[in-house]
Structures are given as C-alpha cells and as structure tokens.
Amino acid sequence: MCKRCLxxxxVxxxxxxxxxxKVTANRGLMRQIV
Incomplete structure (x- = not known):
C-alpha cells in the first residue's frame, strides 16, 4: 500500500x-421536533 492511500x-x-x-445527533433532533 502506498503511504498516501494509507x-x-x-483519516x-x-x-x-x-x-x-453527527448523523445520530441529527436523527435525535428530528425526533424531538416531530
């Protein structure tokens, strides 16, 4: 494997x-609003 791929x-x-x-937090917010 090249270093860049690694x-x-x-990352x-x-x-x-x-x-x-982030996605879980967004889902939680949506649930609270609805």
Whole structure:
C-alpha cells in the first residue's frame, strides 16, 4: 500500500465515528421536533 492511500484510509477511519455521531445527533433532533 502506498503511504498516501494509507493516510487517506487512516483519516477515513478517524472521521467515520465523528460522522456517525453527527448523523445520530441529527436523527435525535428530528425526533424531538416531530
């Protein structure tokens, strides 16, 4: 694997939980409004 691919993959793995938390929070807000 090239170093750049490795870096991209690392960033993706780091950001995935953040993105998931964001989506979950948005869903929770929608539920509260409705």
């Amino acid at each position: 870096k991209v993959r690392f 993706r793995v780091k950001l995935q939980p953040l993105l998931f938390a």
